[in-house]
Amino acid sequence: MKEIEILSGAFEKIKAYITDNQNNSKPVVQFRSPAQLKEVINFTVGEKGVSENEFLELLDKYLEYSVKTGNKQFLNQLYSGFNFPAFIGEVFTVLANTSMYTYEVAPVATTIETEMISLMNSYAGYSDGDGIFVSGGSNANLVAMFSARNRILPESRFEGYDRNQKLVAFVNEQAHYSFETAANVLGIGAKNVIKVKSDKKGKLIPAELELEITNAIKRGEKPFFVAATCATTLLGAYDPIDEMAEICKKYNIWLHADGSFGGSIILSEKHRHLMKGIEQTDSFAWNPHKLMNIPLICSALLVKKRGTLQHNITDINTDYIFHDIDTIEDLGKKSIQCGRKVDAVKLWFAWKYFGLEGYQKRIDNLIDMATYAEKIINEQSKLELLSERQSFAVCFRYVPDKESDLNKFNLELRESLRKSGKSIVNYGYIGKTLAIRLITANGELQKSDIDLFFSNVLSEAKKLDN
Numbered sequence: 001m002k003e004i005e006i007l008s009g010a011f012e013k014i015k016a017y018i019t020d021n022q023n024n025s026k027p028v029v030q031f032r033s034p035a036q037l038k039e040v041i042n043f044t045v046g047e048k049g050v051s052e053n054e055f056l057e058l059l060d061k062y063l064e065y066s067v068k069t070g071n072k073q074f075l076n077q078l079y080s081g082f083n084f085p086a087f088i089g090e091v092f093t094v095l096a097n098t099s100m101y102t103y104e105v106a107p108v109a110t111t112i113e114t115e116m117i118s119l120m121n122s123y124a125g126y127s128d129g130d131g132i133f134v135s136g137g138s139n140a141n142l143v144a145m146f147s148a149r150n151r152i153l154p155e156s157r158f159e160g161y162d163r164n165q166k167l168v169a170f171v172n173e174q175a176h177y178s179f180e181t182a183a184n185v186l187g188i189g190a191k192n193v194i195k196v197k198s199d200k201k202g203k204l205i206p207a208e209l210e211l212e213i214t215n216a217i218k219r220g221e222k223p224f225f226v227a228a229t230c231a232t233t234l235l236g237a238y239d240p241i242d243e244m245a246e247i248c249k250k251y252n253i254w255l256h257a258d259g260s261f262g263g264s265i266i267l268s269e270k271h272r273h274l275m276k277g278i279e280q281t282d283s284f285a286w287n288p289h290k291l292m293n294i295p296l297i298c299s300a301l302l303v304k305k306r307g308t309l310q311h312n313i314t315d316i317n318t319d320y321i322f323h324d325i326d327t328i329e330d331l332g333k334k335s336i337q338c339g340r341k342v343d344a345v346k347l348w349f350a351w352k353y354f355g356l357e358g359y360q361k362r363i364d365n366l367i368d369m370a371t372y373a374e375k376i377i378n379e380q381s382k383l384e385l386l387s388e389r390q391s392f393a394v395c396f397r398y399v400p401d402k403e404s405d406l407n408k409f410n411l412e413l414r415e416s417l418r419k420s421g422k423s424i425v426n427y428g429y430i431g432k433t434l435a436i437r438l439i440t441a442n443g444e445l446q447k448s449d450i451d452l453f454f455s456n457v458l459s460e461a462k463k464l465d466n
């Protein structure tokens with residue numbers, strides 16, 4: 001059978017790919033411009049289907065020119081690494097291809113999601129909590145804001161949002177852009193997400209939050225939602241949840257923790273103090289697809305109060321799907337999606353495989369690796385640390401001898417490194433200063449990988465600085 005032959009060919013490619021992930025001498029990317037990529041891969045779908053060999057060749061090409069996010073020199077995004085048990089879990093969920101709306105079509109997956117939510121809630125300290133897997137951290141933030149709006153203005157679920165009641169939300173000025181998108185989607189308006197000043201380390205300043213809230217009240221606005229970011233995207237800073245919780249209690253405002261990036265730190269006994277006060281929040285976005293290295297997408301929104309998610313859904317006029325026959329609540333009844341991937345399953349396979357202790361060690365290792373990277377920067381005279389490391393992000397730049405425009409030089413440096421295929425790292429701006437941002441997200445990183453990264457940076461920089 002043609003498919004079985006393709007499958008065994010594909011299996012060999014998968015094995016080779018996984019083995020290469022551990023090989024630091026393999027490029028992290030074979031960079032091609034968009035035009036060059038079209039020269040090496042025929043993207044057009046033809047009238048007739050391709051042959052077995054052509055199909056296998058396409059599989060090869062897909063892997064060849066994709067970025068190798070499992071390579072330990074992929075230090076670019078807030079996710080990376082290859083998580084073997086989660087990969088197998090993903091393959092099996094695709095094989096079973098079921099959808100998370102009802103127990104009827106997803107009995108095992110429904111039970112697994114329920115178990116995962118309960119385990120995650122136990123870390124969050126939500127004793128009567130609930131939650132749902134969503135399609136990413138941005139959507140977790142959206143559903144959190146949606147839940148907060150529905151708590152303060154329940155009638156808006158049916159009548160639409162009354163614009164005379166000007167709802168305003170508050171986030172760290174360095175919070176993720178998804179909050180503005182959420183306000184946009186909900187009809188609240190992106191301009192009504194007020195950016196609260198942060199300190200030098202990137203943490204929201206509680207006194208500034210209170211000031212912004214009181215100013216909004218004076219203007220006749222209705223504060224309804226505050227987000228504490230648990231690891232900001234650029235600096236990896238953790239907002240002071242406990243102090244923010246006091247303020248939110250005082251003004252009766254929903255407090256959300258956006259742990260899309262750094263929420264997994266809660267698994268570490270040593271470092272979870274960075275999320276002190278999490279049990280006082282109303283909701284918590286936690287993305288296992290980032291620091292737990294689960295293949296994208298794997299993201300959960302936890303809520304402190306059971307019933308919150310069901311309250312969001314207005315019409316379950318769906319006797320064609322929810323039959324209420326299996327003595328268990330169908331998870332679809334609390335989701336804004338209908339068909340939904342069983343993303344909790346790959347997480348469950350990985351958590352089973354590593355155990356609670358194994359995952360704790362992986363997260364501790366990420367902090368150790370970031371600490372090590374920071375130490376190298378501090379010891380290397382050509383490198384400058386641009387902000388004190390807070391967690392998994394290390395921001396630095398190279399100081400060249402000849403070029404006086406440091407932003408220009410460091411932009412070129414990161415581009416030339418990326419195109420060399422040796423390492424990939426990202427950059428952002430701290431004020432007006434371009435910072436190269438190294439992220440330790442791959443649980444299997446070792447000191448030798450960090451050493452190799454800096455040796456690649458230095459050799460590339462030397463080439464440019466002559």
Ligand SMILES: Cc1ncc(COP(=O)(O)O)c(C=O)c1O
Nearest residue numbers: 078136137138176231233260261
């Ligand atoms: C702090 C923060 N919140 C939210 C998100 C969005 O998460 P996702 O990419 O899963 O939508 C990110 C992504 O980088 C993030 O860093």
